[in-house]
Amino acid sequence: MMIRPVCRVLALVAALILTGCSHSSPDNGRPQAWLAPGVNVTLPPPGIAPAISSQQLLTGRFNGQSQSLLVMLNADDKKVTLAGLSSVGIRLFLATYDDRGIHTEQSVVAPQLPPAGQVLADVMLSHWPLSAWQPQLPKGWTLLDKGDKRELRDARGRLVTEITYLQRKGKREPVSIEQHVFNYHITIQYLGD
Template identity: 40%
Template sequence: MKSYLFLMTSFLVILLTACAKPSTSATETWLTKETKVNLPSPILGQTYHDQQLLTFNYNGQQNSLIVLVDVNNDTLNVVGLSTLGIRLFKIEYHDNVITTEQYIFIKELPPASQILSDIMLSIYPIQTWLAVLPAKWQLVDDKYHRKLLNDKHEIVIDITYQKPLSSQIRKPSNIEHKVFNYQIAIESME
């Protein structure tokens, strides 16, 4: 019986790792269904590490995952884990190339590339984003909020930050994407 369980566990591990084929993609992201932009460079100018519990309300369902975010020098790494610790995806953004390893796809969650752009939109400086936004789009920032406005001055993404503010980089507590109709509640686990 023990050998059977060992064989089954080994088979599942091999099966899961075989499904994780790295793929590279352009550094583009969708802000709306019609608007695609290039992501800004992953260079943040300082190191950043955060472990977050993300709770998504998407397609009428609520799901959670743990995300590890690391920014060092010119590389941004994001690892997504299930709440049980099973690796779902890994994204590396380095030298204007995004490498994604999708281990398990969960249709009730936004794509890993969308999670990457939301993280970047919430922690990277406003000047970094203004250089890549379409004409007449705005990123409006105040102490506890950041709003991405389209050329018609409609809110596309609304980000709320934790109180009190961290001394270096503000940590988001909520991201609401009004066009793609999802909301992410963010709880720092550090």
């Protein structure tokens, strides 16, 4: 599978193929990500309960191009782990976010992709509770759940990110992420059920 810049669209997978070992912010040791040009946010702590474990086929769309990749997501009360796999099950990358920051391992050579903090922002924005995000958001920004959607809005009330959910096995799980400012869309298909 050829990994191209369109993988940026696959925000969950991009973290995997990075060249750096750790990315963190100077004030609290936690990574940061861009919500919009010129607006960044420090990610919430990595722990989440109950734990999450899923295999996902991600299909991203950016600038009229699509790309798919198999991703394994595991998160518990101490860390988040993302692994990207080829179509035949060969691990392409591994990214871990814990109390020491983001750590990545790259198994194949690939073009430069977004920083791990950017990828984790989409994962965490989708799964972490609103209460974990509220103190992290810039002044005037809001993150609200409205039925089967979660909306991130800027200080002027403009929609920045919209996440759509479905009930799966008694849990509310994300099935798409639409990022309006950076103009990408990710569809999430759960595997192994």
